[in-house]
Amino acid sequence: xxxxxxxxxxxxxxxxxxxxxxxxxxxxxQSNLVFFFSPTQVANGEAPMERAFRIGGxxxxxxxxxxxDGVTAHFRITDTAKTIPVTYKGxxxxxxxxxxxxxxEGRMNTxxxxxxxxxxxxxxxxxxPPEAASALEQAQKAQQTLVAPK
Amino acid sequence: MIPELGHxxxxxxxxxxxxxxxxxxxxxxxxxxxxxxxxxxAARAQFLFVAIAFAALAYSFLIGDFSVVNVTRNxxxxxxxxxxFTATWGSHEGSMLLWTFILAxxxxxxxLFSRHLPDDMVARVVGVMGLVSFGFLLFMLATxxxxxxxxxxxxxxxxxxxxxxxxxxxxxxxxxxGYVGFSVAFAFAIAALLSGKLDAxxxxxxxxxxxxxxxxxxxxIMMGSWWAYYELGWGGWWFWDPxxxxxxxxxxxxxxxxxxxxxxxxxxxxxxxxxxLAIGAFSLSLLGTFLVRSGVLSSVHSxxxxxxxxxxxxxxxxxxxxxxxxLFAMRASKVGLGGxxxxxxxxxxxxxxxxxxxxxxxxxxxxxxxxLFLDALGLGKIxxxxxxxxxxxxxxxxxxxxLAGIGPLARWKQVNVPELAHRLxxxxxxxxxxxxxxxxxxxxxxxxxxxxxxxxxxxxxxxAIGVRARLRSGAGWSANFYGMHLAHLGVAVMVIGVTMxxxxxTERNMRMAVGETVTVKEYTFRFxxxxxxxxxxxxxxxxxxxxxxxxxxxxxxxxxxxxxVASGMPFTxxxxxxxxxxxxxxxxxxxxxxxxxxxxxxxxPFVVWIWIGAVLMALGGFMAITDRRYRIxxxxxxAKA
Numbered sequence: 181x182x183x184x185x186x187x188x189x190x191x192x193x194x195x196x197x198x199x200x201x202x203x204x205x206x207x208x209x210q211s212n213l214v215f216f217f218s219p220t221q222v223a224n225g226e227a228p229m230e231r232a233f234r235i236g237g238x239x240x241x242x243x244x245x246x247x248x249d250g251v252t253a254h255f256r257i258t259d260t261a262k263t264i265p266v267t268y269k270g271x272x273x274x275x276x277x278x279x280x281x282x283x284x285e286g287r288m289n290t291x292x293x294x295x296x297x298x299x300x301x302x303x304x305x306x307x308x309p310p311e312a313a314s315a316l317e318q319a320q321k322a323q324q325t326l327v328a329p330k
Numbered sequence: 331m332i333p334e335l336g337h338x339x340x341x342x343x344x345x346x347x348x349x350x351x352x353x354x355x356x357x358x359x360x361x362x363x364x365x366x367x368x369x370x371x372a373a374r375a376q377f378l379f380v381a382i383a384f385a386a387l388a389y390s391f392l393i394g395d396f397s398v399v400n401v402t403r404n405x406x407x408x409x410x411x412x413x414x415f416t417a418t419w420g421s422h423e424g425s426m427l428l429w430t431f432i433l434a435x436x437x438x439x440x441x442l443f444s445r446h447l448p449d450d451m452v453a454r455v456v457g458v459m460g461l462v463s464f465g466f467l468l469f470m471l472a473t474x475x476x477x478x479x480x481x482x483x484x485x486x487x488x489x490x491x492x493x494x495x496x497x498x499x500x501x502x503x504x505x506x507x508g509y510v511g512f513s514v515a516f517a518f519a520i521a522a523l524l525s526g527k528l529d530a531x532x533x534x535x536x537x538x539x540x541x542x543x544x545x546x547x548x549x550x551i552m553m554g555s556w557w558a559y560y561e562l563g564w565g566g567w568w569f570w571d572p573x574x575x576x577x578x579x580x581x582x583x584x585x586x587x588x589x590x591x592x593x594x595x596x597x598x599x600x601x602x603x604x605x606x607l608a609i610g611a612f613s614l615s616l617l618g619t620f621l622v623r624s625g626v627l628s629s630v631h632s633x634x635x636x637x638x639x640x641x642x643x644x645x646x647x648x649x650x651x652x653x654x655x656x657l658f659a660m661r662a663s664k665v666g667l668g669g670x671x672x673x674x675x676x677x678x679x680x681x682x683x684x685x686x687x688x689x690x691x692x693x694x695x696x697x698x699x700x701x702l703f704l705d706a707l708g709l710g711k712i713x714x715x716x717x718x719x720x721x722x723x724x725x726x727x728x729x730x731x732x733l734a735g736i737g738p739l740a741r742w743k744q745v746n747v748p749e750l751a752h753r754l755x756x757x758x759x760x761x762x763x764x765x766x767x768x769x770x771x772x773x774x775x776x777x778x779x780x781x782x783x784x785x786x787x788x789x790x791x792x793x794a795i796g797v798r799a800r801l802r803s804g805a806g807w808s809a810n811f812y813g814m815h816l817a818h819l820g821v822a823v824m825v826i827g828v829t830m831x832x833x834x835x836t837e838r839n840m841r842m843a844v845g846e847t848v849t850v851k852e853y854t855f856r857f858x859x860x861x862x863x864x865x866x867x868x869x870x871x872x873x874x875x876x877x878x879x880x881x882x883x884x885x886x887x888x889x890x891x892x893x894x895v896a897s898g899m900p901f902t903x904x905x906x907x908x909x910x911x912x913x914x915x916x917x918x919x920x921x922x923x924x925x926x927x928x929x930x931x932x933x934x935p936f937v938v939w940i941w942i943g944a945v946l947m948a949l950g951g952f953m954a955i956t957d958r959r960y961r962i963x964x965x966x967x968x969a970k971a
Contacts, residue, residue, distance in 0.1 A: 214713045
């Protein structure tokens, strides 16, 4: 009888602990997911204003401008259909270049500027971040469907 | 000629792997000694041919044979010799060959150090490893032949600059020693399931192999982390990048496994669970290889994506995991239960250890795979970043480390709780007091720092209590016992490093004109401009920063910005002044107007403790392997046979 009680107690403790742990993990998971949006989606207001998200596409040619402090950069991310202005304070990655793919993580400010906390590097000259590639693809598809009915 | 020789050797190795995989297993099932005896020679012959293939590829890289596709894509005539050699495993094909080579190395080690094992056990272990090797060789020959030829190219397209680093000489082989080493634990587990003999001696055979693999993996991960720290130029030591997670998952399960094996060996309990963990650790190693090498993840480790490769690995993965779990389900119920234990006992502490480690693995798995699944199903792109992993890991690791202090002092079977509490109360009190005071020394009291210090001190104090008790009892040297405490001490050291650098690091990103100074803590950095620099296969700018400590000249740092000639890739080479209590880290950003540069500076307190801690953990593991127990049993059983 006593050992049965102990066993029940043990099982109860384990179940409780697992429940608590699962709650912890899932809660942390949900509150820290970062969603990806293309410039078109952001321009259409699909991106959340209140939480951080990722945006990807190409760095628009001629859009990069630096402030006199040398570390604050302004540029625009485009998916060829829509363009979103971005500002980032920090050193840009080695492979950041106008006309090349880029992914940035951050939030929209009230002025419609995306304030990046992180700008992600590619690891290879010929490599396009998958998020950026998909943003371009979607924009192209969207344009084609717009053209098609004519 | 040489590449063809390598290719041919791989084909022979494939055939030998098939023989090594089928005959001994069939022999063990039918109790046919002649077939079982094939295991050792087949494994050694397979090793020979894989080694020839590996040497052939290394030779092609060293002489720069640009008629081999693999060499052309990953090497260059002006690449320094050492990197031409490491480029051998810098590509997908080459890394698969390295994987297979290391698997063959482990298999040969098993054939050499298994004289004390029963013949059917050896036959089964070597057979299972032969089947794994067969899968990898088939994969290589079918989808990723490293010796593929093409019309002679003028020159190669160069190795990725990130990989042109001394760290890359050793990181991949050591990491693979760990990954692949779990195949031995896996093979032992499958052999035990097949034979139905799952007893304490099985655990004793399996333990040193598992600990060795775990120690190699620890060093391998530590090197990867250190490499990322100095080479990526961002100053981080862990990014929760999927590729890092892929190596962390087998490590977490491997850590659970070496603890669970201890229970199985000493008390005969947790048997089925131990087998399950052995299958899990190896499966996660395979999953890691798949994630990293198939191009599913975008990172420095992934290469050109080829869907047939991904599909092959996925099928291989599914058949290995599926068949071993099926076998496990069929046989596990026959394994039987071991010794009973009370609610509070060393067994129960180790059980909680395993639950926490597996939960952590599950959390990492979720965070790593969920975005991939969503993407594969076309449900949108998401990413899971460091905030998730940090918020999950802290609450899981805190009780884990706290119990790691108590566990080794607890008795098997049943703990006398008041007695244990009595032994620990002073240590606990002292740890709490010191942990509350220590952050004040940094002039900035933070609760997380106090927690980190508490965990670290607690581990150190309990280890001291354990060692003192052992010395007083007059018990002699035990490599196992001291190795364990050394590894736990390594955790304590690492916790200090992580705590300090996470809470007290200083980062400055700024524009620096020539002659301009900036002060971080007691260090003043003066930027003295850049000079041109030309390396063997790159050109660039080399900055000079004079560092003074409290006004006195201290050191000079030379960060570089390079452009690699063949690929045109720009690259930041940071410079670091390493120190026991802090690192000074400098990286160049971009050239601005009139000689000014954007510069990144870090003051990183205690960051080397992270890697020192990992090295201590691995040393503890290697020390435990030398335990006399593993050798005595060998002699005894040798005498019996």
